[in-house]
Each structure stands twice: as C-alpha cells, then as structure tokens.
Amino acid sequence: xxxxxxxxxxxxxxxxxxxxxVWLILIVMLIASSVSSPIFLxxxxxxxxxxxxxxxxxxxxxxxxxxxxxxxxxxxIASAVSLMTTMAAGLFRDIPDISPFTVSLLLLxxxxxxxxxxxxxxxxxxxxxxxxxxxxxxxxxxxxxxxxKRPIGGIPKSFxxxxxxxxxxxxxxxxxxxxxxxxxxxxxNRHRFGNHLYATGSDDYIAGISGIPVVRVKMQAYLLGGALxxxxxxxxxxxxxxxxxxxxxxxELDTITAAVIGGISLAGGEGKLMGAIGGVFILMIxxxxxxxxxxNPYIQMFLKGMILILAVAFYAKKDSE
Amino acid sequence: xKKRVLSLIILMVLSVSVAFAAGQQGAEVQPKTExxxxxxxxxxxxxxxxxxxxANFDATVAEHPEIxxxxxxxxxxxxxxxxxxxxxxxxxxxxxxIIQPSIGAAIVPAVEEAYATGIPVIILDGxxxxxxxxxxxxxxMKKLGAHYAEALVDMMGxxxxxxxxxxxxxxxxVELRLEGAQEVFAKxxxxxxxxxxxxxWSIPKGKEIMQSFLQAYPQIDGIWADSGLMSFPALETMKExxxxxxxxxxxxxxxxxxxxxxxxxxxxxxxxxxxxAAWALEEGLKAVKGETIPKTIYKDPETYDFERIKEFVDMxxxxxxxxxxxxxxxxxxxxxx
Numbered sequence: 281x282x283x284x285x286x287x288x289x290x291x292x293x294x295x296x297x298x299x300x301x302v303w304l305i306l307i308v309m310l311i312a313s314s315v316s317s318p319i320f321l322x323x324x325x326x327x328x329x330x331x332x333x334x335x336x337x338x339x340x341x342x343x344x345x346x347x348x349x350x351x352x353x354x355x356x357i358a359s360a361v362s363l364m365t366t367m368a369a370g371l372f373r374d375i376p377d378i379s380p381f382t383v384s385l386l387l388l389x390x391x392x393x394x395x396x397x398x399x400x401x402x403x404x405x406x407x408x409x410x411x412x413x414x415x416x417x418x419x420x421x422x423x424x425x426x427x428x429k430r431p432i433g434g435i436p437k438s439f440x441x442x443x444x445x446x447x448x449x450x451x452x453x454x455x456x457x458x459x460x461x462x463x464x465x466x467x468x469n470r471h472r473f474g475n476h477l478y479a480t481g482s483d484d485y486i487a488g489i490s491g492i493p494v495v496r497v498k499m500q501a502y503l504l505g506g507a508l509x510x511x512x513x514x515x516x517x518x519x520x521x522x523x524x525x526x527x528x529x530x531x532e533l534d535t536i537t538a539a540v541i542g543g544i545s546l547a548g549g550e551g552k553l554m555g556a557i558g559g560v561f562i563l564m565i566x567x568x569x570x571x572x573x574x575x576n577p578y579i580q581m582f583l584k585g586m587i588l589i590l591a592v593a594f595y596a597k598k599d600s601e
Numbered sequence: 602x603k604k605r606v607l608s609l610i611i612l613m614v615l616s617v618s619v620a621f622a623a624g625q626q627g628a629e630v631q632p633k634t635e636x637x638x639x640x641x642x643x644x645x646x647x648x649x650x651x652x653x654x655x656a657n658f659d660a661t662v663a664e665h666p667e668i669x670x671x672x673x674x675x676x677x678x679x680x681x682x683x684x685x686x687x688x689x690x691x692x693x694x695x696x697x698x699i700i701q702p703s704i705g706a707a708i709v710p711a712v713e714e715a716y717a718t719g720i721p722v723i724i725l726d727g728x729x730x731x732x733x734x735x736x737x738x739x740x741x742m743k744k745l746g747a748h749y750a751e752a753l754v755d756m757m758g759x760x761x762x763x764x765x766x767x768x769x770x771x772x773x774x775v776e777l778r779l780e781g782a783q784e785v786f787a788k789x790x791x792x793x794x795x796x797x798x799x800x801x802w803s804i805p806k807g808k809e810i811m812q813s814f815l816q817a818y819p820q821i822d823g824i825w826a827d828s829g830l831m832s833f834p835a836l837e838t839m840k841e842x843x844x845x846x847x848x849x850x851x852x853x854x855x856x857x858x859x860x861x862x863x864x865x866x867x868x869x870x871x872x873x874x875x876x877x878a879a880w881a882l883e884e885g886l887k888a889v890k891g892e893t894i895p896k897t898i899y900k901d902p903e904t905y906d907f908e909r910i911k912e913f914v915d916m917x918x919x920x921x922x923x924x925x926x927x928x929x930x931x932x933x934x935x936x937x938x
Contacts, residue, residue: 319692319693322692324688324691324692325689325692328685328688328689328692332688333684333685333688336681337681365707369706425770429770429771429776430706430771430773430776431704431705431706431707431771431772431773432706433705433706433707433709433730433731434706434730440710443710444710516681519681519684519710520680520681520684520706520707520708520709520710521706521707521708521709521710522704522706522707522709522730523706523707524704524706524707524771525770525771526678526704526769526770526771526772527680527681527704527707529678529679530677530678530679530682564685567682567685568685568689571672571674571686571689571690572689572692572693574672574673577643577646577673577674577675578646580675581677
C-alpha cells in the first residue's frame with residue numbers, strides 16, 4: 281500500500297511502472313480526444329466507448345491475462361469465440377424453444393472443455409503452449425466448418441437483451457462485465473489461487489519446490505480462461521445477433537495486445553487484471569478517436585502496430601532494469 | 602489504488618448514464634437536399650478490389666455538391682469492430698449510412714439500431730439478414746456464381762473434371778456465389794467436382810492450393826473461381842508445373858485477363874463490380890432526399906467471353922487493376938503498380 285501516497289502518485293518513477301503507465305496513457309488519450317473532437321464527450325459516444333464496445337474484448341482479455349500470468353499463452357481464443365458464437369446462433373436456429381439459460385450453460389461447458397483441451401496439451405503433454413493452442417484453434421475451425429460454412433443469424437431478442445437492455449441509461453452488459461471483473465480480481469488478488477498463479481508464472485521450478493501444485497495451477501488457468509472466453513462469447517453472441525466461422529477473427533492478437541499494453545508480462549508471473557482492462561480501454565479509445573477524427577484506415581493500422589511495439593519495448597526495458 | 606480506480610470507473614458510469622438519459626434522440630428524420638453527411642462502413646481494405654471500391658465511392662461523392670462531409674471506417678473484417686464503427690458513425694450524425702458487411706449475420710443489431718434512427722441504411726457487397734434496411738444495392742451474387750458455372754460448362758463441352766476456388770469462407774457474398782455454381786454443376790452429370798477450397802482471395806494461398814490440387818489430381822479440365830484473384834494464380838501455377846492450361850472463370854482483374862490473352866487460353870470474365878459503392882451512394886442519396894427506393898436493387902455489369910477479353914484487356918496496366926472500373930477522374934484512381 282506504500283505506493284498510494286500522493287508523493288508516489290505524482291512521482292514519475294511510480295507512474296511509469298507497469299500497470300500504472302497504462303492509466304497515464306489512458307488519461308492523456310482521454311484529454312487529447314476530448315480536446316480534438318467535440319463529439320468525443322457526447323453521451324452517446326461515451327456510452328459506446330466505455331460501457332458497450334469494450335465488454336467482449338475486456339472479458340476475453342481477462343482470459344488471456346490469466347493464462348499469460350501462469351506463464352503460458354492462448355492462441356485459440358479467436359476460434360473459440362467463432363465456435364461459441366456460431367454454436368449459440370445454431371442452437372437457437374435448430375431448437376427454437378431452447379432457453380437462453382440453456383444456451384449460456386452449453387457455451388460455458390464448451391469453453392471449459394476447450395480450456396481443458398488446451399491445458400491437456402500444453403500442461404500435461406508439455407507441448408509448447410503457442411503450438412498447442414494454435415493446434416486447438418485449427419481443430420475448432422475444422423469443427424465450425426464441418427457444422428456450417430455460412431454465418432448464422434437470427435439470435436432472438438430474449439438473448440440479445442444482454443447487449444441492448446439498459447437500466448437507468450446504463451447497459452446491463454456493463455454490470456455483467458463488472459461482476460466478472462470483481463470475481464476475477466478477488467480470485468487473483470485475495471485468494472490462494474492468485475498467489476499460486478503468480479508464483480507459478482514467475483518461476484515454476486521454484487514454485488514447485490515451494491510446494492505449489494504447478495501442474496494443477498497451470499491447468500486451472502486454462503480452465504478458467506476457457507470459462508471466461510465462454511462468458512465473452514455469450515456477450516458477443518448477444519451483441520452481434522449471430523455467429524459464423526470468422527466472427528472471432530483477430531481476438532487472439534487483440535487480447536494479447538491489450539494485455540501487454542496493460543502490463544501483463546509475456547514471460548508470465550507479472551501484471552494486474554486492472555491494467556489489462558486499461559489496455560482494452562486504450563485500444564477502444566484509440567479506434568473510436570481515429571474514427572471520429574476521420575484518420576485514414578491505413579494510417580490507423582500503422583499506428584495500432586506502433587502502439588504495440590512501443591508497449592512491448594517499454595515493458596522489455598522495464599524488465600531489464 | 603484499486604479502490605480509487607474503481608471509484609473513478611463508477612463515477613464515469615454514473616456521469617455517462619445521467620448524460621445519456623438527458624440526451625436521447627428521436628427517430629423522426631426529415632428529407633434533406635443539401636449539407637448531407639454520409640457514412641461508409643467498409644468491411645476491410647485488404648486488396649485492390651476494396652481500393653477501387655473506395656475510389657469509385659469517392660469519385661461519386663465528388664459529383665454531388667449536396668454532400669458536405671463523408672466519414673469512412675474500416676472494420677478489418679471484424680464484425681464486432683464494424684458494430685462499433687457503425688455506432689461511431691451514428692454518433693457523428695450521418696444522414697446516410699452505407700455498409701459493406703464483414704459478416705452480415707453478425708452485425709444485425711448494429712444495422713437495426715442504425716435503421717431505427719430513421720436514416721437510410723444501404724447495404725452493398727453482402728447481405729444482412731434483417732428487413733430493417735432501406736435497400737440492398739449491388740449484384741445478384743448467386744446469379745454471378747451460376748453464370749461462371751454455366752460459362753465453364755460451356756467452354757468444357759459439358760464434360761470434365763474441375764476444381765472450385767472460393768474467397769473468404771463464411772462470407773455471404775462468397776457462399777452465395779459458390780451455391781449458385783454448385784446448383785448449375787449438379788445439372789451436368791458429365792462434370793465432376795474434384796475439390797473445393799477457400800483461398801481468402803490471397804494470391805500466395807491460391808498458388809499453394811493449386812499446387813496441392815496438381816499433386817492430388819493428374820487430370821484437371823477446368824477451374825471455377827469466384828474471382829480473377831484465384832484463377833490468375835491457379836493458371837500461373839499450372840503453367841509453372843508444365844501442365845496444360847484449362848478453361849477458367851473469374852472477375853475483371855487485369856492480371857487474369859492479361860494471362861488469358863498472353864497464353865491464348867479460353868476464359869470467362871464477369872465483373873463483380875467495384876461500382877457497387879457508386880450505385881449504393883446514388884440510391885442512398887435518393888432516399889435521403891425523400892424518394893422511395895426498392896428494397897433490392899440488382900445491377901448487371903457487362904460480361905466478357907474470350908474474344909471480348911482480347912479487346913478489353915490492358916496489357917500496359919498493373920495486374921491488380923480492375924478493368925472497366927477505372928472510368929473515373931485520375932485523381933481518384935488508386936496508386937497500384
């Protein structure tokens with residue numbers, strides 16, 4: 281708690297620490313966006329940028345973060361999202377009377393099963409996590425294309441309410457995110473699992489000889505990650521109103537980008553979920569700001585790449601210090 | 602620190618909520634004839650076809666002084682980003698929204714939200730499965746795929762073994778072309794489909810897939826492709842492998858046309874025109890001005906058999922040029938080498 285003093289908050293050395301730097305960048309971006317575009321501060325835009333648009337990526341980034349903290353990586357998130365959004369749409373199409381609860385439960389079980397498969401290959405069989413989860417990704421793509429080659433729409437309003445219903449002007453999906461975030465933050469910061477996760481990610485050998493069940497912790501990280509990807513997919517199915525073989529494309533890299541910008545170490549054992557959520561907000565505000573300022577799409581791609589390079593370089597330098 | 606950040610987030614949520622409650626807007630939109638703001642939500646910008654689509658859009662905008670501002674967004678083929686882009690465009694107060702769907706089935710709520718604001722919403726180059734749009738403007742994709750198939754059957758004398766090469770798996774514009782073709786081939790028992798693969802309209806991937814076709818099948822008599830972006834690399838690969846060149850289909854990519862003429866091999870070209878963006882804008886403007894337009898507006902560009910291709914091809918232009926779609930002022934033409 282010593283870092284919370286006013287002196288420390290305005291201390292530049294504290295501000296550039298991983299996990300805090302992201303908030304400094306976010307504040308700078310908020311100020312720059314507000315000054316540059318009169319539309320940025322409109323209620324509609326703020327609601328979109330903070331309360332709706334980031335939710336899917338934020339939950340999926342939590343999944344990636346948990347796995348990254350354990351010292352692994354998950355390259356199957358995009359295909360898992362595609363599979364589960366397609367599955368949700370397919371279930372509603374093929375079984376019109378199915379309840380949203382049943383669909384959500386099936387998605388959750390599917391997510392956990394995908395996490396178990398990733399964990400089995402990367403942790404039990406010791407296949408390098410990058411390759412193991414890429415293999416899962418390819419396998420899931422095959423399953424989707426076996427099921428359908430076309431996108432499926434028509435998710436009913438009873439399921440779409442999660443992304444569209446509001447209470448006092450606040451989309452309920454924000455509360456959905458907030459609950460998931462608070463549970464995860466408590467699990468990582470106040471529960472023994474969190475301590476074991478960080479210790480395992482930092483150095484699994486030392487963690488092992490200290491009595492931490494390393495294999496179980498890494499496996500649990502993948503299972504938890506799978507469940508979180510399912511929760512993200514439930515929201516995304518609701519928001520998109522359908523699914524298809526490519527609906528999740530890009531999510532593997534976007535979740536890694538957000539997590540890294542937010543201070544989650546690619547080497548494992550470091551970083552906070554809050555920082556990763558800050559990384560998601562940075563990506564969202566960046567995209568929104570570029571749209572509002574009418575920046576050329578090619579320049580947008582270039583700038584997004586630059587942000588990732590700078591973030592990785594910054595944290596690499598911090599690590600070496 | 603966590604408590605402070607959490608408090609900050611809750612404060613932001615409440616502020617946004619209060620501001621939003623005060624800022625709800627109605628859906629009554631009056632026709633406009635001047636100072637029109639147009640939004641174009643593009644699916645992606647990854648190839649020269651997309652660049653020509655934007656060029657034709659920009660050139661058409663320049664012909665309409667009543668358009669005061671245009672906003673363009675690029676979804677990078679991600680439906681969730683496209684939903685966010687559409688929200689951003691609505692925030693900017695566009696009077697007309699043109700959407701090239703990334704995955705139509707996965708942007709339905711965003712499209713319906715846009716339509717509910719009362720502005721005309723025009724879809725091109727793909728379908729969105731909802732009635733809540735003003736119009737679809739473009740080509741009949743299923744018919745296009747069927748035309749390619751009929752032309753190939755004709756060139757092959759109704760018999761032989763073929764391979765099929767499609768664009769991006771799962772995209773409606775791709776699947777409809779494929780479906781149209783398969784329905785035609787089913788009518789001809791002499792035509793055997795050896796294999797069907799998606800190439801993502803990527804030239805390297807097209808070559809790679811054709812190489813595997815050549816290894817797997819000693820006899821290939823025809824190539825059905827939904828774009829010149831596929832048939833061009835496929836034929837090049839056949840030539841490199843020393844295999845006899847065969848009839849093929851595709852759209853109006855100059856490289857494909859050049860290859861057919863240079864090697865004197867029969868082919869069939871039917872453009873999947875980038876003028877769709879211009880047509881969509883023209884129809885959308887009519888709707889903004891209060892005219893009623895049909896819900897589905899199909900346009901049929903000119904088709905080219907091998908003799909016409911010989912007249913049509915431009916051997917001096919880049920392989921990545923889109924023939925016939927370049928009838929716009931030079932300042933708008935993409936810089937393609």
